[in-house]
Amino acid sequence: MSTPSWHAEHWARLQARRQRDALPHALLLCGPRGLGKREFLRRFVRGLLCQHPQEGDACGACRSCLLFDAGTHPDYVALSYGLRKDGVQRQDIVVDQIRELSARLATASQFGGWQIASIDPADAMNTAAANALLKTLEEPASQTMLILLADAPWRMPATIRSRCQCIDFQLPRYEPSVAWLQQVGVQDAEMALAAASGNPGLARIWAEEGSLAQRQDVRKDLTALASGRGDAMAMSKRWLDDAPEQRLWFAAQAVADEMRARATAQSAPLSSTLDGEALMAWYEAANRTREALRGPLRGDLLLLELLGRWR
Template sequence: MSIPSWHAELWTRLQARRQRDALPHALLLCGPQGLGKRDFLRRFVRGLLCQHPQDGDACGTCRSCLLFDAGTHPDYVALTYGLRKDGVQRQDIVVDQIRELSARLATASQFGGWQVASIDPADAMNSAAANALLKTLEEPASQTMLILAADAPWRMPATIRSRCQRIDFQVPKHEESLAWLQRIGVRDAEAALVAAGGNPGLARIWVEEGSLAQRQEVRKDLAALASGRGDAIAMGKRWLDDAPEQRLWFAAQAVADEMRARATAQSTPLSSSLDGEGLMAWYDAANRTRDALRGPLRGDLLLLELLGRWR
């Protein structure tokens, strides 16, 4: 695994706390998707449980490391989306999962060291689950650590966030991001980085998944709708069937480019008839729709309303 350069300072600070025996009982790893929070979490937990760590990193050969790599370490539990009774994956983390986790953390460590649990995505906890977690955060057992990972920490209650030591992952400078992408062999790194809004992790993912072609497709769709040639219903169905949240990211990005072009009196790429205020309102609506797709509302109707407004 290529460890990103922007992890170095965060890692050093966390390991300094470990050396002082001053690790908190709860960490919150947060920041935009694609910056390696989950890799950082796994690296840290693996090193924390290792019997012979070296500068915070796991040795990879002790019994603890072998169990961790096999997913069977008795002192680590990773909590994520569970299954409903009908076998369908839930879209949130529920209170029963948190209660079970809290009971697990109340037991003694089998290796005589740390007991660690992670919740990912922590911003998917419903209100009952978050309330149940508060007691564990307020009355932590000795030698236990709870690590929360969240792309959107603002969705979590302030009472949860305030009881965790935050580690914020921020988009690095353009030069640093570009150097990392080139070092790991990402093709068209510059164009991918622009498409990802400067986020190098997203740029890498989108190149690997071929998403840059989808970005161009979204722009063509919006231009077609603006000229009266597109079908909003058919377009909405096509977007819903293939990475709708990502398409809405690209759509909002395209509208931002449209606004910048107008501000500098350049040729507008989408040729929208909306005025400046209308473009800003549509940009905000696209981002709200992306969030709403995670909820209970019908995605086809959400997209149809948005695309209808554009047309």
């Protein structure tokens, strides 16, 4: 996979700090999903642990690289969702995981270099876990680095964010995004980029998964509901069974297009009878519903309420 052009500035800045022996003890890699934060993390950690790095990149042949590629490097630990006692994956990162991680970072490096740990997604830490991590951030051991990854960093406490060097991955400009999508083989790169609201990584993921067809399905559903031909209950069940968060993304995007069309006196694509204020309220409700689907509330009822309001 080619390295995205929007990584270059972040990479150069980190390598300059490495040459000055001024790397931070805590990094926060944040930004929208799909921009390659995890690939950036892997490349950076692999090069940092490598015994013979070349301009920050790993050689790929030393013992450290071989261990890292095998997932058995003793000086690197990756923390994510754990399992409950019944074997079901948790939906958050809990305090016991952070305490175990802190104890690991307090030990000496087996290779005599960095001890590195990553937490992904860091915005999934519950309150107790975040409080436990704060102590580790305030009192870092020598030659240790903690790297947090978050698609939604605003869910993390400000006390955590303020103690990390932030690397914020932002949406790149249109031209390099289209060029990169074409380079990695995405057909109709411009349409895919529009569907992903300018996020090239998300556009690539959806194109590879065949998910872009859902964009048209969602618009057809909303148009049918607006004209009284659709069944909100059947539609909510169908959405819930097939990528509901993604469908809500496309729904909000379609309503935004509807509002723009009205503002420029063009034909409204969804033919909604809602006025401008109601359209904005529905757009905001769709985004709130997408967030609420992560919680304990019943998804079918959330979607039914939202679609009922549209009709």
